[in-house]
Amino acid sequence: MNLLEPFSFAFFRNGLVVATLAGALCGLVGVFVTLRGMSYIGHGLSHAIFGGAAASAVLSFNFYLGAGLWGLASALAIGRITRRRIIGADAAIGVVTTASFALGLALLNRFGQARRSLDAALFGSILGVSGTDVAIVAGVTLLGVVVVVAGYRPLLFTTFDPEVAEASGVRTARVDAVLMALLAVTILATMKVLGVVLIAATLVIPPVVARMLTNRFARMLWVAAAVGAACGFVGMHASYHLDISSGAAIVLVGAVVFGTVFGLTGRGGRSRAAGPARTAPGRELAGRGP
Amino acid sequence: MSDEPLLVLDGVTCGYAGETVVVDATIEVGPATFTGVVGPSGSGKTTLLRAMLGTVPVRAGQVWRRPNLRMSYVPQTETVSWNFPVTVAETVLMARTRGRRLPWPSAAERTEAAELLDRLGIAELAARSIRELSGGQQQRVFLARALLARPQLILLDEPTAGVDVGTRHEVLHLLGGLHAEGLAIVLTTHDLNGMAAHLPRIVCLRGAVIADGSPRDVLTPEVLERTYGAPLEVLEHGGMLVVVDRYSRGGPLAARPRSHPRRQGARVPLRGGPGAESPGTA
Numbered sequence: 001m002n003l004l005e006p007f008s009f010a011f012f013r014n015g016l017v018v019a020t021l022a023g024a025l026c027g028l029v030g031v032f033v034t035l036r037g038m039s040y041i042g043h044g045l046s047h048a049i050f051g052g053a054a055a056s057a058v059l060s061f062n063f064y065l066g067a068g069l070w071g072l073a074s075a076l077a078i079g080r081i082t083r084r085r086i087i088g089a090d091a092a093i094g095v096v097t098t099a100s101f102a103l104g105l106a107l108l109n110r111f112g113q114a115r116r117s118l119d120a121a122l123f124g125s126i127l128g129v130s131g132t133d134v135a136i137v138a139g140v141t142l143l144g145v146v147v148v149v150a151g152y153r154p155l156l157f158t159t160f161d162p163e164v165a166e167a168s169g170v171r172t173a174r175v176d177a178v179l180m181a182l183l184a185v186t187i188l189a190t191m192k193v194l195g196v197v198l199i200a201a202t203l204v205i206p207p208v209v210a211r212m213l214t215n216r217f218a219r220m221l222w223v224a225a226a227v228g229a230a231c232g233f234v235g236m237h238a239s240y241h242l243d244i245s246s247g248a249a250i251v252l253v254g255a256v257v258f259g260t261v262f263g264l265t266g267r268g269g270r271s272r273a274a275g276p277a278r279t280a281p282g283r284e285l286a287g288r289g290p
Numbered sequence: 291m292s293d294e295p296l297l298v299l300d301g302v303t304c305g306y307a308g309e310t311v312v313v314d315a316t317i318e319v320g321p322a323t324f325t326g327v328v329g330p331s332g333s334g335k336t337t338l339l340r341a342m343l344g345t346v347p348v349r350a351g352q353v354w355r356r357p358n359l360r361m362s363y364v365p366q367t368e369t370v371s372w373n374f375p376v377t378v379a380e381t382v383l384m385a386r387t388r389g390r391r392l393p394w395p396s397a398a399e400r401t402e403a404a405e406l407l408d409r410l411g412i413a414e415l416a417a418r419s420i421r422e423l424s425g426g427q428q429q430r431v432f433l434a435r436a437l438l439a440r441p442q443l444i445l446l447d448e449p450t451a452g453v454d455v456g457t458r459h460e461v462l463h464l465l466g467g468l469h470a471e472g473l474a475i476v477l478t479t480h481d482l483n484g485m486a487a488h489l490p491r492i493v494c495l496r497g498a499v500i501a502d503g504s505p506r507d508v509l510t511p512e513v514l515e516r517t518y519g520a521p522l523e524v525l526e527h528g529g530m531l532v533v534v535d536r537y538s539r540g541g542p543l544a545a546r547p548r549s550h551p552r553r554q555g556a557r558v559p560l561r562g563g564p565g566a567e568s569p570g571t572a
Contacts, residue, residue: 035371035374035375149393150391152393153384153386153387153390153391153393154387156376156380156384156387157384157387159374160370160371160374160376160381160384161365161369161370161384163345163363163365163369164363164364164365164384164435165384165387166345167340167343167344167345167361167363168362168363168385168387168388168439169388170387170388211375214375215375215377215419215421216375216376216377216380217374217375217376217380218393219375220375
């Protein structure tokens with residue numbers, strides 16, 4: 001096996017850069033997703049964006065603009081539902097996102113072209129990654145870093161204790177909206193390589209691995225980003241050499257890393273990783289019961 | 291120090307989507323006062339604190355706060371995940387979220403947080419993960435975070451819920467010391483005998499304010515029955531008021547064997563049960 005062989009292809013070089021950056025970005029954003037107990041939102045949002053992507057394809061509309069607007073609307077709607085608890089948040093997310101996903105499937109079934117494009121959208125592909133895609137993922141990664149660094153304190157406070165953060169004058173609704181928007185943009189930018197179905201894993205596995213390795217929030221952020229980047233890099237090589245979809249390869253590499261760290265860190269690491277737990281209920285408590 | 295109140299709830303009615311929790315509550319909080327809000331579960335104690343903070347919509351009446359009032363809030367410890375990856379010092383420094391943009395704390399912030407932790411007797415825990423703390427230590431960390439904001443008024447929601455007697459004494463002693471230094475305190479509690487009876491002022495709440503005054507004025511069988519919906523008696527022991535439950539005829543002990551030492555009508559100090567629906571133990 002010649003490890004350098006794929007570098008002779010432009011599509012692979014583009015895909016490798018995108019996968020590495022996407023892994024880092026998803027790891028970084030995923031820290032907030034997992035600590036807030038929002039893993040299901042990340043999963044659902046990727047499905048919701050798929051509806052927008054399919055509609056954009058059918059209408060020959062710009063992919064990023066159409067899917068982005070659709071995803072942003074879904075993200076804000078989910079955030080609003082989660083805060084107001086009109087109905088159970090999980091149920092609301094399930095309805096909004098799966099309906100969007102189903103709409104995307106229906107549109108592609110009815111008006112779409114080859115089955116291959118559907119598989120690529122669902123499970124990720126490196127074939128369609130262009131220079132523009134590389135620039136977009138790089139831009140979104142930079143945006144994610146800027147948001148996390150500039151908003152570190154309010155993001156941390158709102159994630160840990162939203163009720164007291166709000167009482168202390170932090171605009172928690174705005175922080176939540178920014179985070180949801182960043183999540184939506186992250187999913188949108190990385191969807192081509194990671195795929196709709198598997199993207200949620202890249203939001204969850206690196207942060208959970210990082211949590212097993214550290215008790216410090218700041219350290220967890222960069223460790224998760226590093227683990228995500230490494231999974232993306234190695235996963236792309238695996239994808240090429242094993243001839244499997246890039247999303248599947250990246251997630252499988254992540255799963256191996258998770259299993260290894262899980263085994264090596266012992267009970268202490270595992271119990272640390274056990275716990276987004278009460279963050280979400282804590283959020284629900286904010287501004288609720290007597 | 292000005293005698294002007296720090297905060298006034300004037301006929302406040304508030305609650306959540308479609309549900310009114312507190313009705314027509316009028317309470318004044320003065321400088322350096324120490325007030326306990328008591329009442330059964332669901333009586334609106336936490337909502338009352340949120341009305342003071344301004345985090346719950348007020349439907350009627352108004353909340354007046356002294357201009358530039360600095361207020362801090364200490365929630366129940368169970369509202370957060372103590373498995374969160376932060377240290378004690380990082381948790382305390384969350385109080386400084388507004389203002390400085392940089393993620394890392396300044397030297398002045400670190401020094402101030404360290405001094406505060408030292409004052410609360412947990413300086414050695416500064417670098418420790420919060421998941422390693424006991425219940426009493428968790429309470430102190432939250433208190434330190436609240437104090438780092440240099441408040442004039444601090445609101446605490448059930449600061450002694452779920453802690454043992456020794457920790458309860460520690461917390462009460464700590465709060466007494468802060469009050470003596472001029473800090474105004476409002477806390478909610480289920481614990482009538484261990485907590486509320488030691489405070490200079492008690493507000494009894496059951497959706498509406500039932501009574502407001504000193505323990506001697508408020509801790510009466512009539513007021514307590516209206517507040518808790520159960521017959522209670524008040525005894526005096528060594529100059530202290532002790533609230534005890536009085537099981538009525540046909541009550542839970544009526545079905546017990548005659549040989550049981552607690553006969554019908556006996557006065558039995560209340561125990562803070564799992565639901566903590568009733569006032570706390572003597």
